[in-house]
Amino acid sequence: xxRAVFSVSLVATAVAAVMLAASAAGAAPTLRCDSxxxxxxxxxxxxxxxxxxxxxxxxxxxRVTGNVKVESGATFVLGNxxxxxxxxxxxxxxxxxxxxxxxxxxxVGGSVAIEGGTGFFSTVEDNVIRGGAHITGYxxxxxxxxxxxVGGSVRLNNNIxxxxxxxxxxxxxxxxxxxxxxxxxxxxxxxSGGSPNVVSGQKIGQCAGL
Numbered sequence: 001x002x003r004a005v006f007s008v009s010l011v012a013t014a015v016a017a018v019m020l021a022a023s024a025a026g027a028a029p030t031l032r033c034d035s036x037x038x039x040x041x042x043x044x045x046x047x048x049x050x051x052x053x054x055x056x057x058x059x060x061x062x063r064v065t066g067n068v069k070v071e072s073g074a075t076f077v078l079g080n081x082x083x084x085x086x087x088x089x090x091x092x093x094x095x096x097x098x099x100x101x102x103x104x105x106x107x108v109g110g111s112v113a114i115e116g117g118t119g120f121f122s123t124v125e126d127n128v129i130r131g132g133a134h135i136t137g138y139x140x141x142x143x144x145x146x147x148x149x150v151g152g153s154v155r156l157n158n159n160i161x162x163x164x165x166x167x168x169x170x171x172x173x174x175x176x177x178x179x180x181x182x183x184x185x186x187x188x189x190x191x192s193g194g195s196p197n198v199v200s201g202q203k204i205g206q207c208a209g210l
Contacts, residue, residue, distance in 0.1 A: 028065055049074040059085050067091035070098040079104030103127055142166040146192055151175045158182040169210060170194025180207035
C-alpha cells in the first residue's frame with residue numbers, strides 16, 4: 001500500500017513539474033522595445049520603452065497583460081489613423097518625460113498617464129480607457145485627445161504647445177469629470193472637425209465650453 005501511494009505521489013509531482021515547465025515556456029515575455037526593430041503584433045507581459053529609444057508599432061495589434069512604461073525622452077507609437085492596429089492592454093500606459101506617446105485603437109484596462117516631456121507631438125485617439133486619463137505638463141508642437149471612451153475622469157493640464165491649432169480635446173465620452181487648466185493654446189476643436197465632449201461629471205476650466 002505504501003509503495004502504491006509513493007508511486008502516485010511521484011506521478012503527481014512529475015505531472016506538476018511538466019505543467020509548470022509548459023506554463024513557463026508559454027508565458028508572455030517582457031519586451032524592452034527600442035529603435036533596433038519595430039514592435040510586432042503579439043502577446044507580452046509588459047512593454048518598456050527605454051530612455052531615449054523609439055518603439056514603433058504603427059501596424060501592430062498587441063495584447064499586454066501588464067503595463068506599458070515609456071521612459072524619459074522615449075517615443076511609443078501604437079496603431080495609427082490609417083492602419084488601425086492597437087490591441088488590448090490589461091494594465092496602464094505610463095509615460096514620464098517622454099518625447100512622444102501616440103496611442104490609437106487600444107483597449108486599456110487601467111489608466112493612461114502622460115506626465116511632462118518635450119517632443120514634436122503626442123496624441124491619444126480612438127481608445128477605450130477603463131480607468132482615468134491625464135496628460136499634464138507636456139511641451140511640444142501639437143497635442144490631441146480625441147474620440148476616446150474613458151471610464152473615469154480626464155485631466156489635461158499645463159500642456160504648452162507651439163502650434164496655435166494644438167490642444168484639440170474633442171469627441172470624447174467621459175465617465176467622470178473633464179478638467180483643463182493652464183493649457184496653451186486654450187483647448188479647441190481645431191481642424192479635427194470634432195464634436196463636443198460628452199461628460200457624465202463636470203466640465204471644468206478651459207474645457208467648459210467643449
